[in-house]
Amino acid sequence: MDTDKIINFFARDRYAALAGIKILRVEPGYAMVEMEIEDKHLNAADIIQGGAIFTMADFAFAVASNAGGQVTLSVNANITYFKSATGRKLIAEAQEVSGDNKLIGYNVDVTDENNDLTARISIMGYRKKERMPF
Amino acid sequence: MDTDKIINFFARDRYAALAGIKILRVEPGYAMVEMEIEDKHLNAADIIQGGAIFTMADFAFAVASNAGGQVTLSVNANITYFKSATGRKLIAEAQEVSGDNKLIGYNVDVTDENNDLTARISIMGYRKKERMPF
Amino acid sequence: MDTDKIINFFARDRYAALAGIKILRVEPGYAMVEMEIEDKHLNAADIIQGGAIFTMADFAFAVASNAGGQVTLSVNANITYFKSATGRKLIAEAQEVSGDNKLIGYNVDVTDENNDLTARISIMGYRKKERMPF
Amino acid sequence: MDTDKIINFFARDRYAALAGIKILRVEPGYAMVEMEIEDKHLNAADIIQGGAIFTMADFAFAVASNAGGQVTLSVNANITYFKSATGRKLIAEAQEVSGDNKLIGYNVDVTDENNDLTARISIMGYRKKERMPF
Numbered sequence: 374m375d376t377d378k379i380i381n382f383f384a385r386d387r388y389a390a391l392a393g394i395k396i397l398r399v400e401p402g403y404a405m406v407e408m409e410i411e412d413k414h415l416n417a418a419d420i421i422q423g424g425a426i427f428t429m430a431d432f433a434f435a436v437a438s439n440a441g442g443q444v445t446l447s448v449n450a451n452i453t454y455f456k457s458a459t460g461r462k463l464i465a466e467a468q469e470v471s472g473d474n475k476l477i478g479y480n481v482d483v484t485d486e487n488n489d490l491t492a493r494i495s496i497m498g499y500r501k502k503e504r505m506p507f
Numbered sequence: 508m509d510t511d512k513i514i515n516f517f518a519r520d521r522y523a524a525l526a527g528i529k530i531l532r533v534e535p536g537y538a539m540v541e542m543e544i545e546d547k548h549l550n551a552a553d554i555i556q557g558g559a560i561f562t563m564a565d566f567a568f569a570v571a572s573n574a575g576g577q578v579t580l581s582v583n584a585n586i587t588y589f590k591s592a593t594g595r596k597l598i599a600e601a602q603e604v605s606g607d608n609k610l611i612g613y614n615v616d617v618t619d620e621n622n623d624l625t626a627r628i629s630i631m632g633y634r635k636k637e638r639m640p641f
Numbered sequence: 642m643d644t645d646k647i648i649n650f651f652a653r654d655r656y657a658a659l660a661g662i663k664i665l666r667v668e669p670g671y672a673m674v675e676m677e678i679e680d681k682h683l684n685a686a687d688i689i690q691g692g693a694i695f696t697m698a699d700f701a702f703a704v705a706s707n708a709g710g711q712v713t714l715s716v717n718a719n720i721t722y723f724k725s726a727t728g729r730k731l732i733a734e735a736q737e738v739s740g741d742n743k744l745i746g747y748n749v750d751v752t753d754e755n756n757d758l759t760a761r762i763s764i765m766g767y768r769k770k771e772r773m774p775f
Numbered sequence: 776m777d778t779d780k781i782i783n784f785f786a787r788d789r790y791a792a793l794a795g796i797k798i799l800r801v802e803p804g805y806a807m808v809e810m811e812i813e814d815k816h817l818n819a820a821d822i823i824q825g826g827a828i829f830t831m832a833d834f835a836f837a838v839a840s841n842a843g844g845q846v847t848l849s850v851n852a853n854i855t856y857f858k859s860a861t862g863r864k865l866i867a868e869a870q871e872v873s874g875d876n877k878l879i880g881y882n883v884d885v886t887d888e889n890n891d892l893t894a895r896i897s898i899m900g901y902r903k904k905e906r907m908p909f
Contacts, residue, residue, distance in 0.1 A: 382551055383551050384551075385550075385551040386549075386550045386551040386556060387546060387547050387548070387549050387550070387556075388526075388547060388548050388549065388550060388555075388556035388558055388559050389550070389556065389558070391525060391526075391547050392522075392525075392558070412521060413521050413522060413525050414521070414522050415520075415521050415522065416519075416520045416521070416522060416523070416566075416569065417516055417517050417518075417519040417520040417569070418578070421522075422520060422521075422522035422523065422562065422565060422566075423561070423562075423565040423581050423584065424522055424523070424526070424558055424559075424561050424562025424563075424564075424565045424566070425522050425558075425562075427557070427558050427561040427562070427565070427584075428556065428557075428558025428559075428561070428562070429558075431556060431557040431558045431561070432550075432556075432558070435550065435551070444552070446588075447557050447588065448587065448588055448744055448765065449585070449586065449587045449588070449717050449765050449855075450557065450561075450585070450586050451583070451584070451585045451586075451719060451853035451897060452583065452584050452585075453582070453583045453851075453880050453897060453899055454580075454581065454582055454583070455872070455873035455875075455876070455878075455880055456873070456875065456876065470857070470892065470895060471857035471858070471892050471895075473857075473858065474857070474858065476716055476767065476857075478855050478857055478895065480895075490872065490873050493872060493873075493880065493882075493897065495853060495855060495895065495897055497716065497717050497765075497855055499744065582878055582899065583721075583851050583899055585719035585763060585853060587717075587746050587763060587765055589738070589739035589741075589742070589744075589746055590739070590741065590742065604723070604758065604761060605723035605724070605758050605761075607724065608723070608724065610723075610850055610901065612721050612723055612761065614761075624738065624739050627738060627739075627746065627748075627763065629719060629721060629761065629763055631721055631850065631851055631899075633878065650819055651819050652819075653818075653819040654817075654818045654819040654824060655814060655815050655816070655817050655818070655824075656794075656815060656816050656817065656818060656823075656824035656826055656827050657818070657824065657826070659793060659794075659815050660790075660793075660826070680789060681789050681790060681793050682789070682790050683788075683789050683790065684787075684788045684789070684790060684791070684834075684837065685784055685785050685786075685787040685788040685837070686846075689790075690788060690789075690790035690791065690830065690833060690834075691829070691830075691833040691849050691852065692790055692791070692794070692826055692827075692829050692830025692831075692833045692834070693790050693826075693830075695825070695826050695829040695830070695833070695852075696824065696825075696826025696827075696829070696830070697826075699824060699825040699826045699829070700818075700824075700826070703818065703819070712820075714856075715825050715856065716855070716856055717853070717854065717855045717856070718825065718829075718853070718854050719851070719852070719853045719854075720851065720852050720853075721850065721851045722848075722849065722850055722851070
């Protein structure tokens, strides 16, 4: 696995780039991404928009689940918000839970600078036959 | 209800604004929002990032559930993706399913220009005692 | 479609039978089932156990999604409970939301005798190549 | 905490008893329950009905989340099925993920005799002010 090629490929995720999300670590079945909280992530109530948290989780899932080289799409996701974030950045870690079938399962934990769990996302993916271009 | 005040208030959702999402209709318990698909919404596989679809749904929920004046937060959401979007824009419609308790339920349907269902999102909200500033 | 054959086939669902769930209507993509509330459905707090409501929903989904003759399995389900049931029986109605792909979506509404929505369940199914024996 | 009192109290869950589910371990925020697979748990396709797996998970959550003495209800649950069960029994383990607020989060893993993950369930609970009678 060539980590730089994977990171370069996912730099093409323009929606994750718009949100300023960066890959910190990646290996097949695992990814850690980071988002520095800025004004642009806030909703009308001045807290982080749910979509920004979800975008991180979806991106971490995409990186982790495709890192092994087989194209994987998200088909379902369930997000539960536990507490408001404290500090200036969020970390999302995606970890494969079950990966033997066409339908695979991932857990993504989003934590804040206090290491408190802000949200947990369960994502179900579908493995296609195509290979990734890296 | 003063629709303009509500729309002005939600113009402060900077993450929805970043994604270019616009409110088309709002009344207590209902909202319709629109997003013109641009390059910035695409992921590394050149399809709309799940986070962009989720952001629309979360925003439509926030507008609909707060339009009645009582502060409501999202606590859980479940999204299922049905098919890739066709055309240049997406519509998300949020509709209250159950609203009598502190915990309320919303359905959000995201449809494309063919009126095909791209994704459906079930959102559970929590009503707080505070009132909205409009 | 031979409705009696479908009903006979699903009489083999022993867990639904244990709960006393009966099919009221079935057609491809739709089913309505009923459960008379008995002492055996209650949990330690004397309310209907979540599993009993879920069993109804899962059964209604199975009947509706297999009625067309192609084997369909549930891969994910999301249930939200809205209010305690009133009266002596519950109805669950399963309706196809999206059915064009291998991955299909269903909505199941569980209502009580007041016609109040007790719970809503989103179920994602996976269509296999095998045909049902009816 | 008096474990026997808790186990006695939850022996009143008649739907869990109907399914033959037994508590193996309990402490505040954690429970392990077991179900021996019998003919009565099977659906029309001769595999374990989703409702039986869900019933285990709901029961494990109820035992774990109420063990601390404060009444807790399930408000939402999301289940993903990963693989068919092998062997003659299933184990469900409920573990608190986030417990500081009124809205709490649990993860429940259901494993078979091979220790393979059959299903994972995320449950969101709501803490009431009432105390349990034990």
